[in-house]
Amino acid sequence: DSGVTQTPKHLITATGQRVTLRCSPRSGDLSVYWYQQSLDQGLQFLIHYYNGEERAKGNILERFSAQQFPDLHSELNLSSLELGDSALYFCASSVRANSGNTIYFGEGSWLTVV
Amino acid sequence: KNEVEQSPQNLTAQEGEFITINCSYSVGISALHWLQQHPGGGIVSLFMLSSGKKKHGRLIATINIQEKHSSLHITASHPRDSAVYICAVRMSAGGTSYGKLTFGQGTILTVHP
Numbered sequence: 001d002s003g004v005t006q007t008p009k010h011l012i013t014a015t016g017q018r019v020t021l022r023c024s025p026r027s028g029d030l031s032v033y034w035y036q037q038s039l040d041q042g043l044q045f046l047i048h049y050y051n052g053e054e055r056a057k058g059n060i061l062e063r064f065s066a067q068q069f070p071d072l073h074s075e076l077n078l079s080s081l082e083l084g085d086s087a088l089y090f091c092a093s094s095v096r097a098n099s100g101n102t103i104y105f106g107e108g109s110w111l112t113v114v
Numbered sequence: 115k116n117e118v119e120q121s122p123q124n125l126t127a128q129e130g131e132f133i134t135i136n137c138s139y140s141v142g143i144s145a146l147h148w149l150q151q152h153p154g155g156g157i158v159s160l161f162m163l164s165s166g167k168k169k170h171g172r173l174i175a176t177i178n179i180q181e182k183h184s185s186l187h188i189t190a191s192h193p194r195d196s197a198v199y200i201c202a203v204r205m206s207a208g209g210t211s212y213g214k215l216t217f218g219q220g221t222i223l224t225v226h227p
Contacts, residue, residue, distance in 0.1 A: 031213060033213035043200065103159055107155065
């Protein structure tokens with residue numbers, strides 16, 4: 001158990017809908033990272049939050065947004081869903097933004113868009 | 115061409131064999147991770163390297179910064195080592211985000227008893 005909790009574990013929704021994925025980082029970790037793993041693109045970095053502030057963006061679509069709350073949990077919002085958004089979405093956390101600390105991954109949220 | 119390339123893509127071994135998975139990258143990096151992903155999806159970070167060599171149990175990871183190459187070795191492989199092994203790099207131009215990683219495509223390892 002990495003200590004990173006993601007909910008829901010599985011989600012099936014229809015095209016055009018909006019979903020929210022939630023992540024609770026390890027106790028004490030200030031950084032939260034979101035990644036997407038799809039069959040055709042593999043693993044990709046989406047976005048990084050540190051102590052409530054956005055630190056870096058990767059290949060995140062404009063239809064997607066994220067935030068980190070004062071209690072350090074994070075949410076990834078996916079809207080106007082398309083079939084191609086079906087993927088495994090990982091959250092990870094680490095203590096600091098740019099330290100040599102290990103990154104701890106959650107179990108992922110499986111999103112299926114039908 | 116991907117910035118991070120792994121080889122082989124698939125690897126089958128018999129229990130007890132010595133296994134090597136390779137990772138080459140084409141950009142300057144500040145760190146390299148080896149990750150393990152089991153069926154069912156969860157990812158575990160095995161190593162984070164910026165130079166030299168690290169060992170943990172039967173796993174050894176090495177990196178050669180000049181040659182832009184890293185290897186993950188598994189000694190005395192076991193069926194429970196069957197998983198996808200993923201190399202990921204943090205580019206030197208990654209700014210202040212340690213988790214802004216670029217991933218290889220993964221190596222599927224199957225170890226038979």
